[in-house]
Amino acid sequence: MTGRFFITFEGPEGSGKSTQIKKLQEFFEKKGFEIILTREPGGTKPGDAIREVLISKASGKLEAETEMFLMLAQRCEHLRKVINPALNAGKVVLCDRYFDSSVAYQGYGRGLGAEKVRKAHEEFLGDFLPSLTILLQIAPADGLKRANHGGTKQLDRMECEEISFHERVFDGYNQMAEKEPERIAKVDAVGNPDEISKRIIAAVLKRFPELA
Numbered sequence: 001m002t003g004r005f006f007i008t009f010e011g012p013e014g015s016g017k018s019t020q021i022k023k024l025q026e027f028f029e030k031k032g033f034e035i036i037l038t039r040e041p042g043g044t045k046p047g048d049a050i051r052e053v054l055i056s057k058a059s060g061k062l063e064a065e066t067e068m069f070l071m072l073a074q075r076c077e078h079l080r081k082v083i084n085p086a087l088n089a090g091k092v093v094l095c096d097r098y099f100d101s102s103v104a105y106q107g108y109g110r111g112l113g114a115e116k117v118r119k120a121h122e123e124f125l126g127d128f129l130p131s132l133t134i135l136l137q138i139a140p141a142d143g144l145k146r147a148n149h150g151g152t153k154q155l156d157r158m159e160c161e162e163i164s165f166h167e168r169v170f171d172g173y174n175q176m177a178e179k180e181p182e183r184i185a186k187v188d189a190v191g192n193p194d195e196i197s198k199r200i201i202a203a204v205l206k207r208f209p210e211l212a
């Protein structure tokens, strides 16, 4: 049996994923659910080590395929050892980035192609996808401004990519949302965090009316 509530957050850098996922955690907590909040890349010890390779500037420029395989490798550990067991135990799983990030970043951003990335994921990890994906909507340049705190925070290897890369990623996400409107809910991420949280909860209730 697989649990019903596997919800992922996607969107450009600085779109508010980490901020909003905590607010959605509070919503589910108030409803009495057991929740795990996790992230990609990461979610396990080896996954966190792979995350470091992916986001550290010391890695320099990686081959697009290398990025994709590292993402799949960390996801294999994460899915089998953390996500599936939690869902099977009836927990709510909230995950900051997942499958759609691979398609958006390596498929569209790096140019590997959405289909190739989707097929690689399916071939090794199966066709099991989140029951709902919140896609935060903000212009990539505005998200990046938030992410570097007005110039005080160092950007990581991915955040440092040129703006055209981030635009391709965002455009890719939106193409994916058009193809899967049931699963991927676009939410305006401009405004104050509490307003945005209300929009996200509305999308959750639309997808799972039984939670109301």
Ligand SMILES: Nc1ncnc2c1ncn2[C@@H]1O[C@H](COP(=O)(O)OP(=O)(O)O)[C@@H](O)[C@H]1O
Residues within 6 Å of the ligand: 011, 012, 013, 014, 015, 016, 017, 018, 019, 020, 146, 147, 149, 189, 190, 191, 192, 193, 196
């Ligand atoms: N709605 C918002 N408006 C303005 N700034 C925000 C908002 N939500 C988050 N932030 C700030 O923007 C930065 C990036 O937010 P974060 O949640 O870390 O985004 P992400 O995880 O998508 O990269 C943080 O400094 C955060 O405090």
Ligand SMILES: [Mg+2]
Residues within 6 Å of the ligand: 017, 018, 019, 096
């Ligand atoms: Mg974050």
